[in-house]
Amino acid sequence: DQQVKQNSPSLSVQEGRISILNCDYTNSMFDYFLWYKKYPAEGPTFLISISSIKDKNEDGRFTVFLNKSAKHLSLHIVPSQPGDSAVYFCAASAYVSNFGNEKLTFGTGTRLTIIP
Amino acid sequence: DAMVIQNPRYQVTQFGKPVTLSCSQTLNHNVMYWYQQKSSQAPKLLFHYYDKDFNNEADTPDNFQSRRPNTSFCFLDIRSPGLGDAAMYLCATSRGLDGDYEQYFGPGTRLTVT
Numbered sequence: 082d083q084q085v086k087q088n089s090p091s092l093s094v095q096e097g098r099i100s101i102l103n104c105d106y107t108n109s110m111f112d113y114f115l116w117y118k119k120y121p122a123e124g125p126t127f128l129i130s131i132s133s134i135k136d137k138n139e140d141g142r143f144t145v146f147l148n149k150s151a152k153h154l155s156l157h158i159v160p161s162q163p164g165d166s167a168v169y170f171c172a173a174s175a176y177v178s179n180f181g182n183e184k185l186t187f188g189t190g191t192r193l194t195i196i197p
Numbered sequence: 198d199a200m201v202i203q204n205p206r207y208q209v210t211q212f213g214k215p216v217t218l219s220c221s222q223t224l225n226h227n228v229m230y231w232y233q234q235k236s237s238q239a240p241k242l243l244f245h246y247y248d249k250d251f252n253n254e255a256d257t258p259d260n261f262q263s264r265r266p267n268t269s270f271c272f273l274d275i276r277s278p279g280l281g282d283a284a285m286y287l288c289a290t291s292r293g294l295d296g297d298y299e300q301y302f303g304p305g306t307r308l309t310v311t
Contacts, residue, residue: 085239113298124201124287124302125240170239174298183228183247183293185300187239 084108085173087188095196100158102191104171107152111173115185116145116156119168166195201303203288209309210278218273218306220288227293229271230300231263234285246271247293283310
């Protein structure tokens with residue numbers, strides 16, 4: 082049972098345009114969401130996060146939007162740059178007594194290719 | 198630079214032959230995690246340590262064990278690897294503090310079972 086879903090395995094975007102990566106979740110207990118970026122032969126690196134008390138968080142070119150009623154979040158990258166080409170993972174966690182939000186559930190990832 | 202280090206990066210083992218993967222961190226984080234990731238799949242949490250407290254996921258096979266002898270090191274032991282255990286194994290750490298849930302990942306160890 083995949084609780085975090087990234088339905089687009091791949092996405093190609095022209096350099097300079099906006100990249101929008103989507104993520105859906107089914108567990109209503111999830112209250113913290115993160116995006117990770119992964120280059121080949123490297124581990125995932127943290128990109129941006131959002132708590133369920135917010136609907137938007139912005140960090141430079143990266144913005145994450147959360148729609149709790151739809152159980153949907155999205156990552157916007159604008160403008161897209163060639164260095165943004167990577168696999169992007171959405172992750173979610175639910176607060177658990179004694180564990181906090183330590184345990185993450187990941188999606189399967191979306192491979193983003195930025196076309197120069 | 199503070200980091201999460203995994204050795205070896207590539208490991209080949211024979212079917213049924215025990216293998217140990219290692220992870221070390223210089224971040225002084227309280228929590229260490231082991232994930233298994235198979236091709237085109239999501240990283241799957243196997244277990245994690247909060248300090249010395251071990252927390253196993255319910256669906257982690259008994260074939261997988263872990264040790265954390267000190268804050269800096271964590272090991273993944275696969276007692277009798279099967280062909281289905283071939284995967285990328287990712288180690289991660291986090292501070293384990295309220296409001297700070299970012300996990301820092303190592304580069305992973307790719308395990309091949311022959």
